[in-house]
Amino acid sequence: MAMGDATLRSRLSQSAPWRRWSGLLFVAPYLLLFAAMLILPLIIGLRLSTTRSDLFGVKAEVGLENYARLFSDPVFLKAVGNTFYFVALTVPALTIIGLALALVLNNASRWSAVLRAVFFASTVLSVTVVTLIWRLVLIPDGGLAAVIARLFGQAPIAFLSDPVLAMPAIALTTIWWGIGLPMVLFLAALQQVPRDLYEAAALDNASRPRILFSITLPAIRRTIALVVIIEIILQFQLFGQAQLMTGGGPNNSTRPVVLFIYEAGWKQWQLGYAAAAAQVLFAMIAIAAMAQYYVSSRKEPA
């Protein structure tokens, strides 16, 4: 019987059509889900973006009018600028701080385990809790930052009311909230670096910076690229922190594209306009992620 099964498997594996379709069958469940949950909504979104519609139906076909409106809408253009600014503030910081923490905590001591848990803990909080905590830190009336400023005889700074400081304050909140993920990814990557490379470097009496730049960073370059791409995609989608901490203000200085989309689609019932903005955001994320992928893969040695 066992021999019969083996023969059957052998025949099946040698049959060309079966070989062609068996792989597809394995991925079919995911492909179906991917098509239903991502491709189809993308197509529907594209279609909606050429209409004047609300959540209850399409009122008129308007072609590319929504896109033309978007690119002459100062609020949207500012939201695009704000989003890029936020990504520039957070992605390098999350990558560098995440890497630094991982390097420091990449050992087997008890304190490292405790600190890894501490730094990761903020990641499990919901955006509501995180923004509540940081509003309590940043508000000028009795907030922690205000108390510290008064200790040093300084007037409290109204971070969230200042158009210059509000976005860095949201970025700081986001970095505190999101530092756990890059740290854990880097830790996992660091634990994959072969020990013998470090032993060889130690025998050669290599300095710590030399080890970092010649062994560690090249060995985890794929993870660095992964972290940067993941963070670009995540941070382009800034929404909750801005909505809850500043509502997009002051003077439109912290309104990101996703908040613009939400306001246009849900508050103003301009679903077609919101869908057009969503397509622009999709293009922005795709271009940024692909550019990063292109740059990081080009650096790979042949």
Added chain:
Amino acid sequence: MRRLILAPLLALLAACGASDDRTELVVQRFFGSCQADYGAVNDPTKADGECGIMTALINRFEADNPDIRVVENVVFWPGYDQLTAQLAANGPPDLVTMHSSAISDYEARDLLEPLNPVLAQAGVSPESFTPAARAGVMVGDQVMGLPIDVWAPLWHINMNLFRKAGLVRDGRPILPSSPEEFDAHARQFHERTGKPYLVQVTDKDFAGPMRIFYMYVMQQGGAPFRDARHSNFNSPEGQRALGFMRDLYQQGHSVRNQDYAGAVSTFLKGEGGVLIDGTWMVGQFTAASQREDSALADGYAVRPFPAIFKERNVSLVDGHNWVMPRDERRTQAQREAAARFLRFFADNNFQWARTGHFPAYTSIIESAAWRALPHRSDIAVLTQIGEPLPRFVRRQSPIEFIVGEEASAAFTGQKSVDRALQDMQRRADEILQSF
């Protein structure tokens, strides 16, 4: 042994499966959640504040109507995103709280059920509503909601600080009646108390600045909207209103960096003279004034928004209502349950009016009992001078946000008044022309 384990499990299973044959009525509301304090209270006279009284009223209705199971969804204010999603997904609740200013949007898309037959069944006549409450729910001959109240922005006054500032005569606050007098009072107040005259929302929550701007425009005889497709903010009245708001702020007559919660807290701590906020705070501040440890102890007064620009003595008003979203699956039994619920709220409108909101029924507003409530005689004039935005103005909620955001940017000095008015008008017109 096995039986010993199985028997309770089966009993539990049977209990889970037991059908509840009561009629289910899903009501969705804002006003917050306060189950910890009022979850077990079903006597509305023993509750205070919007959340407390609303919770106690619904508890009372359930206790009085054991054949109806009320499912209460409490939504984050104002809850329209959730309602819109529910309507789009064909799963709306049976009754929802809705501002009068939002009814036109839903009514225009035929998403609300006229309540004429339900109210007739409940024995509630629209004739019993106050004129302002009726204006909020009537579309032609159709009654689109049962009014819960009418509300308006008010001046909440810290009389202890006003006394210190010499702004009290015969026990009554002296209020400004012109921009010049406003400036003089604010200066005098600051000199004598060391605190700003005005406590207002400047950040994040833009409803406050919007209402002040609308009021100043309306007091000058201006109309914030020209027609259904055009706003009228960039007008001489708009310029003067926003310029005045900016001058007050720049001259230090107002607190700074305050969101809504911060402004209320600042006023309760006695850090400013006048808080501009709605009728819903009257009950809470009255309660604070009865506590010895409060900055408002024996020192709280409330007045309608004073006529700073004297062309018209007018006040912006809006209202809360129960509306019934369209749902073809709603059964006759649920309709009857809704009718009883609405009747109950009409009968208990006096209890709701204890929040500080104006009652929605003429009989209550003319009653001695309502007038005997604290401060009501001081603000009763609003029933005559209150005026909502015209019914033709749709998308009032997002436009209000834009108006507040731009006004706030202008008076805090982040943008010029001219630029803010231009942007306000352009953004509002884009919305008005988008449907």
